[in-house]
Amino acid sequence: MESSDKKSARFISQPALRKNLLVNQHSMTLTTGLAGATAGIIGLTGWSGFAFFFVSAFVLVALLQIKAGFNWEAYFPSYKVLLGGWVTAFKTYILFWTFLYGMIHIY
Amino acid sequence: MIRDAITLDPQIRYWVIAPILIITFLFGLIRHYLMIILKNGPSQGSLESVKTMQTLRRSALLRENGHFLPANSFEIRKRHLIGEQGALTIGKDTEGAVKNPMQDPSMMGDQLKGQMTNMLPMIVIGGWVSYAFSGFLAARVPFPLTLRFKQLMQRGIELSSLDASWISSMSWYFIGAFGMRGVYELVLGEDNQADQARAMQQQMPGGVGGQIQDEQKAYKAEWEALKITNYKNALENVEKMLLQT
Numbered sequence: 001m002e003s004s005d006k007k008s009a010r011f012i013s014q015p016a017l018r019k020n021l022l023v024n025q026h027s028m029t030l031t032t033g034l035a036g037a038t039a040g041i042i043g044l045t046g047w048s049g050f051a052f053f054f055v056s057a058f059v060l061v062a063l064l065q066i067k068a069g070f071n072w073e074a075y076f077p078s079y080k081v082l083l084g085g086w087v088t089a090f091k092t093y094i095l096f097w098t099f100l101y102g103m104i105h106i107y
Numbered sequence: 108m109i110r111d112a113i114t115l116d117p118q119i120r121y122w123v124i125a126p127i128l129i130i131t132f133l134f135g136l137i138r139h140y141l142m143i144i145l146k147n148g149p150s151q152g153s154l155e156s157v158k159t160m161q162t163l164r165r166s167a168l169l170r171e172n173g174h175f176l177p178a179n180s181f182e183i184r185k186r187h188l189i190g191e192q193g194a195l196t197i198g199k200d201t202e203g204a205v206k207n208p209m210q211d212p213s214m215m216g217d218q219l220k221g222q223m224t225n226m227l228p229m230i231v232i233g234g235w236v237s238y239a240f241s242g243f244l245a246a247r248v249p250f251p252l253t254l255r256f257k258q259l260m261q262r263g264i265e266l267s268s269l270d271a272s273w274i275s276s277m278s279w280y281f282i283g284a285f286g287m288r289g290v291y292e293l294v295l296g297e298d299n300q301a302d303q304a305r306a307m308q309q310q311m312p313g314g315v316g317g318q319i320q321d322e323q324k325a326y327k328a329e330w331e332a333l334k335i336t337n338y339k340n341a342l343e344n345v346e347k348m349l350l351q352t
Contacts, residue, residue: 029289045249076268088289093287094248098279102246 020075024064024082027090031060036093040100053093057086115166115244123245123276127236131283134228135291145220159325162194166329167274170336188333195330233280240276247273 035056039049061082068075166188188195244261252260252272252318260278274282 026293029293033289040249046251049249091286092289093286095282098246098282099124099128100250101249103120 008065017077021081024076025085027064028060028085029092031056032089032093033096036096037091037100039097040102041074041104043101045098045101049097053090110191119243119245123240124279127276127280128283129238130232131280131287132290134232135287136279136294138225138228139291142220147246162188163325163329165193166195166333170333173336174339175342178338178340185336185338189330229284233277236280237275237277243276244273245276245279 032053039052044052046107065072072079169184169188171182173184176184187193248260251270252271260274
């Protein structure tokens, strides 16, 4: 008789989990910053800028999945971890986008 | 999309945009270290409250990880906690005596200090920015904004036909302040005090020395939660799983 709820019986190592979450957060900040800078340099405006944000977010998640070997469950308790922190990332994106756009295109 | 191509003085770039950004960032750093200096040391709390916290934590751990124990061990621990003389039962039944009011002021002081340290520089610098850098356009947000934003973004600029995308230096300061949070986390690591949103969430740490407002209620909740926790052996098929891998 197999135990059906194997998921609830996992042992989660706290330091490792914290480290993974930190990596998640840092990578999100860095990539959105870089994406914002790129958008500013290219000169994207308006809707294409927002679309670029979503594209880069998608690429980031895809890369994280590849890094985790498509085995997200082994590194994080659930998929819900992906949901947090996007608003901060968006703000960082806006900041870098505005900054670089201003630097390059308004002179 | 065709927009009015206003050309701004390149001096603005060097003397306004970059300085505001740098100042915002540096002030965040200052705020972080200031908070660390001014913060009271981690308050231990009385012996009673520490005991309470530890007991509650022990019960929670038992609930969460108990299924890794053999059935007998789990039952023993459970009965120890919620039995007749159990720690949880005693805590549940004693009336909530002293609410530790003397330790509340220090908590309040910490919260207040945190909020002041966060709000004050923002107000001060915002005021200085709007005083020193007013009356001209600073930058332009790369996306179209509705006219309602004009009132917010273009303080001090009296052009009614101007595109709402052009912002004043004050709003540039705010964009910087909000967007910097991600950068602070990179630079300062976890648990940085410059993170305002997180600072507002840190009201009740509940750590080793945390205060419990109503201890009896906490005990009661934990007692009931533990009582309904059923034991489920997670290691039942561990031999099979081992042989399968």
